[in-house]
Amino acid sequence: MIHRMIAIMAFSFINMGIVAQAKAGDVHDNQTTALLAIIHGSKLVDLTHSFSSSTPVWSGFGQAIITPAKDPKTGQPYTIEKDGFRANYFSMVGQYGTHVDPPAHFDAHGATIDAIPLNQMILPLVVFDITGLLQKDPNHALSVNDILDWEKQHGRVPSGSFAALRTDMSKDWDANPARFKRSPFPAWSLAAVRFLIEQRGATAIGHESLDTDTTTQMDSETWLLKHGHYQIEAMAHLDQVPATGAVLIAMWPKVKDGDGFPARVVAVVPADVAQGH
Structure with missing residues (x-):
């Protein structure tokens, strides 16, 4: 089901221009109808945090500054009452809120955002839930053995997947920002990241924390980005998606030569999968 869903989505996106001109009953209309039926019948889970000027962020970057846009001639903010519209200026690092780290973040020759x-931004989603291990080891790093144990229950990690790590750290994002920014914290081991990329063919990874590693050396993040793969950091609501069977859609502004940017990430969970979760 999951691969059929992705195939229909990809087919429809590629043929979007043709669909607009297709006659009633045309095969493209049928594909579009099938795609919409799947999406409208699915559970959509927002894996993205809202962000503000007080959002948790790495101390080396500092908080965002969000101010009203002003008329350059008068210096006064635009308002709906006076001007019929309003707008904001945003001054912040690209790695803010739920965000994408492209290879270029760590690699001078790596891909920018x-x-x-596009076909790497719509992927099968697998979720590794390590919350049950955190009572004994609050800073557990997902291991290769953890992945193998997961596969015994859920089957082999599909090639081309987006692999997400559930730790429930995201629940502290608004409720307890100081705890959210704690260090150390549960994350990935380098061995697990390499295994997923080299042995299972994963396309990208994501996690709830602001960093990939349980150590200060950033070995996992460095290896991942320098090997041409992207990641999504500060993900939310991974407790609301199943271990397998969903599709992840990750989108971000197309900033030329961008080294990172806030992202909007959604899980599409087909109805039959959602019922079993």
Whole structure:
């Protein structure tokens, strides 16, 4: 079901221009109808945090500054009452809120956010839930053995997947920002990241924390980005998606030569999968 869903979505996106001109009953209309039926019948889970000027962020970057846009001639903010519209200026690092780290974040020759192919932004989603391990080991790093144990229950990690790590850290994002920014914290081991990429063919990874590693050396993040893969950090609501069977859609502004940017990430959970979760 999951691969059929992705195939229909990809087919429809590629033929979007043709569909607009197709006659009633045309095969493209049928594909579009099938795609919409799947999406409208699915559970949509927002895996994205809202962000503000007080959002948790790495101390080396600092908080965002969000101010009203002003008329350059008068210096006064635009308002709906006076001007019929309003707008904001945003001054912040690209790695803010739920965000994408492209290879270029760590690799001078790596792909920037505008160069990541669209077909790498719509992927099968697998979720590794390590919350049950955190009572004994609050800073547990997902291991290769953890992945193998997961596969005994859920089957082999599909090639081309987006692999997400559930730790429930995201629940502290608004409720307890100081705890959210704690260090150390549960994350990935380098061995697990390499295994997923090299042995299982994963396309990208994501996690709830602001960093990939349980150590300060950033070995996992460095290896991942320098090997041409992107990641999504500060994900939310991974407790609301199943271990397998959903599709992840990750989108971000197409900033030329961008080294990172806030992202909007959604899980599409087909109805039959959602019922079993």
